[in-house]
Amino acid sequence: MDLDKIISRPNIEKTMFTEWMTANQLHEEARSLTYAQFPTKWTWHAKEKEWRKRRGGKKTIGRIYYAQPTSGEKYYLRMLLNTVKGCRSYEEIRTVDGVVHPTYKSACYALGLLNDDKEGDNCIKEASHWASAPQMRQLFCTILLFCEVTDPAKLWQTNWELLSEDIQRRQRRILNFQALELNSLQIKSLLLAEIEHLLAKGGKSLKDFPGIPLPDSSILEERAILCPRNETVDQINTYIMSQIHWWQSLHPTNYYVTK
Structure with a gap:
C-alpha cells in the first residue's frame, strides 16, 4: 500500500x-x-x-x-x-x-x-512515559524479534529497569506478602524469565541474542521469591519446584499445587 x-x-x-x-x-x-x-x-x-x-x-x-x-x-x-x-x-x-x-x-x-540501535532505544524510552510494564516488556521483545538489533546486551542493560518497574509489586501481590523486598539480581532473573517466555512465542530464545543474560534458576528457586514466611518453607519450595512447570513456578498458587 x-x-x-x-x-x-x-x-x-x-x-x-x-x-x-x-x-x-x-x-x-x-x-x-x-x-x-x-x-x-x-x-x-x-x-x-x-x-x-x-x-x-x-x-x-x-x-x-x-x-x-x-x-x-x-x-x-x-x-x-x-x-x-x-x-x-x-x-x-x-x-x-x-x-x-x-x-x-x-x-x-x-x-x-537507525545506526547503533538508536531506533529501538528511543522507542523504549519514549514508550516508558505512557506504557505499562507488561507493555514495555512486549515492546522490548518485539524490537528483538523484528528489528535489526546490533548490540542486544546494550539495549538490555540500558533499559532493564524500565521493563521491571512492576516486578516486585507483582510478587508481593502473588505471595500476599507486602514486606517482600527483592534485590536487583532477583528482579532481573524474574524479568528475564518473563522475556524468555515472550520470545518463545515468537520462536526465539534469549540464547539467540548475544550478551543478554539467561535467568538464574538458582535465584528463581530462592525462598524469598517462592514462599518467604512459612515454617516449612524449604520443604514447600522443594515440592513446588518438583511439581510445576518452570514458567508456572514464577507464579506459585494453589491452582498448580494440589498436594
Whole structure:
C-alpha cells in the first residue's frame, strides 16, 4: 500500500499533519520547526482546520501518535517527523542532502537514525512515559524479534529497569506478602524469565541474542521469591519446584499445587 498516494488524494480530510505541511508552504518562519515542535509556536484551530501563529507565552508540548516498530513505513515516517524540519510535502520528508529516498526507512538510514540501535532505544524510552510494564516488556521483545538489533546486551542493560518497574509489586501481590523486598539480581532473573517466555512465542530464545543474560534458576528457586514466611518453607519450595512447570513456578498458587 502506497502511503503517500493515499494521503495525497485531493479529497483526503485535512488534518493537523497535512496542514503542518501547508503552513510550511505559506509561512517561511514555520519551517524552522519539526512537526513535534510545531505546537510550541503555532496553534491548531479545529473548526477552520488550520495552524495559526501562537500568541502569548503559554507553552505547549507536541506529541505524535505512537507507532509500533512492526507497523512498517508508518513507524519510520513518525521517526522522521521528530527530526526533519519545514517539510512541505511527503517527498521532502524523504529527502536527505538533496536525495529523495524511495522509502521513509531508507531516509532514516541516510540520516543515521537507525545506526547503533538508536531506533529501538528511543522507542523504549519514549514508550516508558505512557506504557505499562507488561507493555514495555512486549515492546522490548518485539524490537528483538523484528528489528535489526546490533548490540542486544546494550539495549538490555540500558533499559532493564524500565521493563521491571512492576516486578516486585507483582510478587508481593502473588505471595500476599507486602514486606517482600527483592534485590536487583532477583528482579532481573524474574524479568528475564518473563522475556524468555515472550520470545518463545515468537520462536526465539534469549540464547539467540548475544550478551543478554539467561535467568538464574538458582535465584528463581530462592525462598524469598517462592514462599518467604512459612515454617516449612524449604520443604514447600522443594515440592513446588518438583511439581510445576518452570514458567508456572514464577507464579506459585494453589491452582498448580494440589498436594
